Amino acid sequence: MKEELFVSGRNIPYIDPYLNIWHWEIPVYLFLGGLAAGIMFFAGYFTIMRKEKEMQATVKYAPFLVPVALVLGLIALFLDLKHQLYFWRLYTTIRLESPMSWGAWTLMLITPLSMVWVASYTREVFSRWDWKFKILYQLEELIIKNRKSLAWAMMFLAVILGVYTGILLSAFNARPLWNTSILGPLFLVSGLSTGLATIIWMSKSKYERKVLSRLDLMLIGVELFLIIHLFMGFLAASEVQIEAAQLFLGGEFTVVFWVFVIILGLIFPAIMEILELRGFHIPIWIPSLLILIGGFVFRYVMVEAGQITRYLY
Amino acid sequence: MKTRRDFIKISAAGAGVAALGLSTLHWNGVKAQENTQHPVSDEEMTPYPTYCEVCFWQCAGWTYVDKKGSIKKIIGNKEDPHCNGRLCPRGTGGIGMYYDEDRLKTPLIREYKENGEAYFRKASWDEALDYTAKKLQAVADEHGPECIALFNHGSAGKHFGTFLNALGSPNIAAPSFAQCRGPRETAWIATFGEAVGSPEPTDIRDTDCLVLIGSHLGENMHNGQVQEMAQVIDRGATIITVDPRLSTVAAKSKYWLPIKPATDLALLLAWIHVAIYEDIYNKEYVEKYTFGFDELKEHVKNMTPEWAYGITTIKPDIIRKTVREMANAAPSVIIHPGRHVTWYGDDTQRIRAVAILNALFGSWGNRGGFYLKESFHLPKPHIPPYPKPTKTWRDAYPGQFKLASLALSSGICDATIPTEDRACSFKAWIVSGTNLPLTLPDIKNTKKAMDNLDFMVVIDTMPMEVTGYADVILPECTYLERYDLIRTLPHREPNIALRMPAVKPKYDSKPAYWIAKQLANKMGLGAYFPFDDITDLLDWQLKQVGSSLEEMQRIGVKKFDRENGGLYFQKGEDIEFNTPTGKIELFSNDIAAEGFDPMPVYTPHPEPEQGFYRLIYGRAPMHTFSRTANNHNLWDLKKENSVWINPKVAKLWNLKKDQLIWLKNQDGVVSSFPIKVRITERIRWDSVYMVHGFGHTDKKLSRAYGNGANDSELITKVMVDPIMGGTGMRGNFVTFLTEKPAKEVEA
Amino acid sequence: MRYAMAIDTKKCVGCSDCVVACQTENNVPHGYCRDWIVENVVGSYPNVEIELRSERCNHCDNSPCVRCCPTGASHIVEGGIVKVTHSECIGCGACIQSCPYDARYSHPDGYVDKCTFCDHRLALGQDPACVEVCPTSCLYFGDLEDPNSEVAKALKNRNWKVLAPEAGTKPQLYFLT
Ligand SMILES: Nc1nc2c(c(=O)[nH]1)N[C@H]1C(S)=C(S)[C@@H](COP(=O)(O)OP(=O)(O)OC[C@H]3O[C@@H](n4cnc5c(=O)[nH]c(N)nc54)[C@H](O)[C@@H]3O)O[C@H]1N2
Ligand SMILES: Nc1nc2c(c(=O)[nH]1)N[C@H]1C(S)=C(S)[C@@H](COP(=O)(O)OP(=O)(O)OC[C@H]3O[C@@H](n4cnc5c(=O)[nH]c(N)nc54)[C@H](O)[C@@H]3O)O[C@H]1N2
Ligand code: SF4
Ligand code: SF4
Ligand code: SF4
Ligand code: SF4
Ligand code: SF4
Ligand SMILES: [Mo]
DSSP: OOEEEETTOOOOTTTSSSOOOOOSHHHHHHHHHHHHHHHHHHHHHHHHTTOTTTOHIIIIIGGGHHHHHHHHHHHHHHHHOSSGGGGGGGGSOOOTTOHHHHHHHHHHHHHHHHHHHHHHHHHHHSTTOOOOSHHHHHHHHHHHHTHHHHHHHHHHHHHHHHHHHHHHHHTOTTSTTTOOTTHHHHHHHHHHHHHHHHHHHHOOOHHHHHHHHHHHHHHHHHHHHHHHHHHHHHHTSOHHHHHHHHTTTTSTTHHIIIIIIIIIIIIHHHHHHHHHHTTOOOOTHHHHHHHHHHHHHHHHHHHHHHHHOOSOO | OOOSSOHHHHHHHHHTTTTOSGGGOOOOOOOSSOOOOOOOOGGGSEEEEEEOOSSTTOOEEEEEEOTTSOEEEEEEOTTOTTTTTOOOHHHHTTHHHHHOTTSOOSOEEEEEOTTSOEEEEEOOHHHHHHHHHHHHHHHHHHHOGGGEEEEEOSTHHHHHHHHHHHHTOOOEEOHHIIIIIHHHHHHHHHHHSSOOOSSOOBOGGGOSEEEEESOOBTTBOOHHHHHHHHHHHHHTOEEEEEOSBOOTTGGGSSEEEOOOTTOHHHHHHHHHHHHHHTTOSOHHHHHHHEEOHHHHHHHTTTOOHHHHHHHHOOOHHHHHHHHHHHHHHTTSEEEOOOSSOOSSSOHHHHHHHHHHHHHHHTOBTSTTSBOOOBOOOOOOOOOOOOOOOSOOGGGGSTTSOTTOSSBOHHHHHHTTSOOTTOSOOOOEEEEESOOHHHHSSOHHHHHHHHHTOSEEEEEESSOOGGGGGOSEEEEBOOGGGOOOOOBOOOBSSOEEEOOOOSSOOSTTOBOHHHHHHHHHHHTTOGGGSOSSSHHHHHHHHHHHTTOOHHHHHHHSEEEOOOSSOOSSOOTTOOOOOSSTTSSEESSOHHHHHTTSOSSOOOOOOOOOOTTOEEEEEEOOTTOOTTTTTTOHHHHTTOSSOEEEEOHHHHHHHTOOTTOEEEEEETTSOBOSSOEEEEEOTTBOSSEEEEETTOOBOOTTSTTTBTOSOOHHHHOOOOEEOTTTOOEEOOOOEEEEESSOOSSOOOO | OOEEEEEETTTOOOOOHHHHHHHHHTTOOTTOOSOEEEEEEEEETTEEEEEEEEEOOOOOSSOHHHHTOSSSOEEEEGGGEEEEOGGGOOOOOHHHHHOTTOOOEEOTTSSEEOOOTTHHHHTTTOOOHHHHHOTTOOEEEEETTSTTSHHHHHHHHSOEEOSOGGGOOOOOEEEEO
8 A cells, every 4th residue: 555645734725635726717818818819810810811791700790809808818817816916017027938928918919909900890890989089090090901911910919829828738847737738739729619619609691600610610620639639648648647637537527528528519519510511500609609618618627637637646 | 646626516617607707706805015924034033042841851942032022933952962953843833832822811710600500710810829829728727738739740840849848748740650651760760770760861872773662753752862863873773663553763663573562571571581592691791780680581481582472473583683683782772661651551560671671781871772861950949848748649559559759640630539448538639731631541530530629720821621620720821931940851961951931921821930939928838939039049049050040041051061970881880779789680679579570571461352453542743742732833734633544454444544433442432523544554453543632622722622532531441550550551442433423422 | 056955764754843943934824834744655564664755845957937937026046046036926826837846835925935945044154944953854955066065965875866857847855765
């Protein structure tokens, strides 16, 4: 028999018996960040592809959610901080080695950018909107003229944001479950997928939904592929990572992961999207909502389970 | 890998994702001001000398006080031979005794409501002392002052000892005799003509072979010994540990002998047998200094390792190998006499065997064995002679326990319960610094005795169980807030140490000297406390020997040259031992004269029935008995005890790690509180182990209350040592209850 | 200069004195600690062995906690000591996640705290509080680059290991076995 115990009675809040320093705030932050990145990415993409007319929900309407999601995400991040009065310290330095730091800076850049984008469509969406000042009208004109460049910037930052939401966790080698390079792309793809799901939900155009559903199916396929690789990687790695994988393969997180994330969050919506593409009538909000729930649960579970995994004891 | 969250919670979070909106966000308590705690540098603090009161090793140290007047830490005094600048965890955590918010704060007097319910009323010192003086006087007048007894443990007891002697009673007992080292001292006096004493003069620092029988150094945190044991490990010298449990030191030993409990005497006799019959004992020493070798040789003739194997479960070749190791090292070998040795009722004889083995190897008085200790003597103030008592506690036990060198606490307790044939029983107790309900075995018996008292006053620092039975509670301040007598304990070098207050007493608590003197004044005994203030006494004493209070306040510890020669016997030196024959008595005439076996004889002890396990107990390094259980610093380290159970037994009972169970003993007594299961390979399957001092029942101990179980309440079978009255406490057997029994046994 | 600590697991008795001493020296609030003791029991009765380890921050040479800190509150000072500037810490917990040894904790006042190797004592030429108090003298501290330091001597004469080397942090607590 092997027995290991703290004889000094260590029992530190949030640290013992298992690490639990991050709660719902971080998964919310990651989820909203991924979702925002998804929407921005496709808004940018279809703008560059000159599909503004066909893809109105993607380019024009869904982006209105982005600043909201980002601000809510930032609020969640702020709520997670334990020394909140010192929040501003994030912006007194740029630390390239710290994903937290460049995440904070990316958000700092991308949030205004998304607002500018939204502003450029405000009068199209709300026809009675009035900018009141002349200078604002001039600015609007300028932005509209440079929408293409904006689109490039947005796509670029969206990718950074998306990857960041994945890398934030995988940068922590100390947590065996997060210690894998697959997590970055996986979270990116999942973020794009939640973005797409949101747009599909908002779209009124059959054509647009079809284009997006196809894309989404592709992403779901990639996601499933990455998840399989993730577990294969773990099972082929060190003991602690095998143990980490066990949390999802028979351990405490098995049901929630396979039911909410894989079946209800990926496979089920995928089937519904296929049926929809084949002409069956499916209330479109169902697969979208399932994807969103699956996306959040995925992050929540990864954050919770990841903290439990450790090298020692 | 285990997780602390269950499936239900997680899936609820998943399902509730839509609902997880802003409504659940909450403001995370923004802190208004910069509030970071930086350590205070030693240069910004004032150190005050003290010696520790968390156990009886009395290490000297410094109490550091910052500029705001708060005690920050306690650090060992580098000059002190007891600690060499390093306190043990309890000494370092002693600060928690001062800061404990549950401390006794004012004098309290027991009162009764109209419905008969008792309660404590706050009182002024004057009132409480008047009342105490009046009550004690009444007992002295009616029954004689000898019917008043003092139970004490620790520094405060000295002051009350003077008071009680002045009153005319010699009945002063500490649990450190009959519940602790009494059998050892009796055995040592019978063998070597002197007691081992505290601190033990074991020359562990220089030994080549250390043999520990039960003594669990490292858990038993008696500081100097632990430090020297670490040196033994560093030097790679041999340690042999005999313990049914893999104690910490057993795990560091070259040999661990997982003996069947209660059979050590057989092992010791077999060791003696091999030493003699393999001719590997120290002939020169034995011939020169001992008496009764031939009788001993004849006595152990048949006590072979093969004989002992059947009793102890220790293999004969291990028995031979280990005793040869001792012989190789001799005389630099220590067969440790132990300290808490009241185990099975034949303890004096067991320790006699230990003493004999040491004598055979010539370790007493030799380097690496036992050094010749020396203490410094301070002059005593002139006081009137004490009145001559007409009777003592011994009169309650005619013809018994003559070899008890000190009073028996359990003896006085028992003699408080009146019987027909006893002339007088005790009527009043003064209790200072000992938590009798947890300290004496058989709580019911202790309670019965207290029920029979006319009056009981308790001087303590904490609302421990014993205070609940008092008529008057007098709150003493902690050792960090007071002066006490100069420490003069013996060591390699004679030395003295000062304890002085680092801060003023908290609340309305007072030092024992003051309390005892006030009480004496009120009873017309002021002449026995000739100095107004203890500082005057200390300064007077110190000046007599060329020091002063002022000097001691600066240095804390002062060492003196030895006066009685070297640390060890000289080669060929003639020594007169204080025994009837003037020799080290392998054959004890004193013990023979009392009608007991002059040489130890092994007798089997009862064994647990099916489904029962022997209850053995000991120390945790971070706690002292019951006194530290509520100390916040130490409670952080260990909040409760657990019951150690071998995995095989756990499997049999289907017990899980950390499961809470109740223990029930052979007499049907069930522990008041449940205790957590520790499943561990570190213990035999016929025994279970727990740390003493937990399971507090007094709710005023806000941290300690209800944590863990109390071994004392399960020790209802007491095996009294017929030679000196020690209370053997390890003959109790327990079984496991996984559910709280419906009918609780009256506590 | 490279400060390091060696812990003799053969001498340590698990008394936890180093934990209390750290607590009083460094104002560590009740319920928290910067160092702790692990007991590891292997084997089965009667062939059982115990390893006792006094653990704390490893002051890693390759310290992920410093790298991941978004504000620079976690930083490295003279001798490789990893420190946290409380007034720069936002309490994001990233460093806590990044430490394979769970050596950091979130102080009730919000910032993150951990072992400092008692640099305020080193400044006075004293040893860390835990080293100085240990009754078995089983903690050795000093400059690894100085061959005469206690820690360098201990490592030279004994076998040792570090914890979780696979985490790649180059820890600077050496456990003598
Ligand atoms: N931390 C700490 N240290 C202390 C104290 C404290 O309260 N806390 N108290 C101090 C005092 S006053 C005393 S008296 C000492 C007591 O300390 P010791 O004299 O060392 O006490 P023991 O009763 O010998 O030790 C208990 C050990 O005996 C073993 N044991 C039980 N039954 C048997 C048996 O039948 N045979 C053998 N060979 N071993 C057995 C137990 O497994 C356990 O390891 O500790 C002192 N030191
Ligand atoms: N079941 C069981 N019984 C045992 C033992 C065991 O291992 N198991 N061990 C035995 C041994 S070896 C011994 S030595 C005895 C020890 O027996 P005790 O010395 O009675 O042990 P404690 O439980 O520590 O009780 C000490 C009391 O002193 C009080 N006190 C502490 N500091 C001060 C002070 O400065 N002034 C005053 N006035 N009071 C103070 C505490 O609050 C507490 O009430 O117990 C013996 N009894
Ligand atoms: S051994 Fe520990 S508790 Fe006992 S006097 Fe020394 S420091 Fe205090
Ligand atoms: S003080 Fe020393 S012996 Fe005690 S636990 Fe700490 S390192 Fe081990
Ligand atoms: S032990 Fe943890 S906190 Fe300390 S330096 Fe290494 S990674 Fe950082
Ligand atoms: S919690 Fe503080 S020290 Fe740790 S990474 Fe965040 S800002 Fe840096
Ligand atoms: S070095 Fe100082 S801060 Fe670090 S554990 Fe030891 S006492 Fe605590
Ligand atoms: Mo004792």
